[in-house]
Amino acid sequence: MKALNLTTLLLIIIGGINWLLVGAFQFDLVASIFGGQDSALARIVYVLVGLSAIYQLIPFSKAIQTGEVLAERGRL
Template sequence: MKILDRAALTILILGGIHLLLIGLIGFNVVEYVLGSPEEWGTRIIYIIIGLSSLWCFKYFSFTPRGGSRLKDR
């Protein structure tokens, strides 16, 4: 699971940088590399970024010192 966690977090960070570029200078890296939003390659990349963000929701239950707030419940 640790590899999947790191992969999801890396993809989520790259997705955030992608959105930063769109917001600041209007440059969409995914569409530049893979084509229009209607193409399957572009849609698959957006789906992977979205699934990574859903996977990282589990980090909301972690405390700053590590571990989970929900462990004692």
């Protein structure tokens, strides 16, 4: 489970960096690496990033329910 959590977190970070590049420089790194936005590999990466974001909702909601988020801010 920890490996899946770390993998999905890494994919979300990659997606966030890609969106930063798109927003700041109109440069889609994933598309340029994998042959354009419509290439099968780029679409797979986009889908994996999106699924990773959905998966990360689970640990996020658990952290909120257990008060982990407040503990990290020092307000528990």
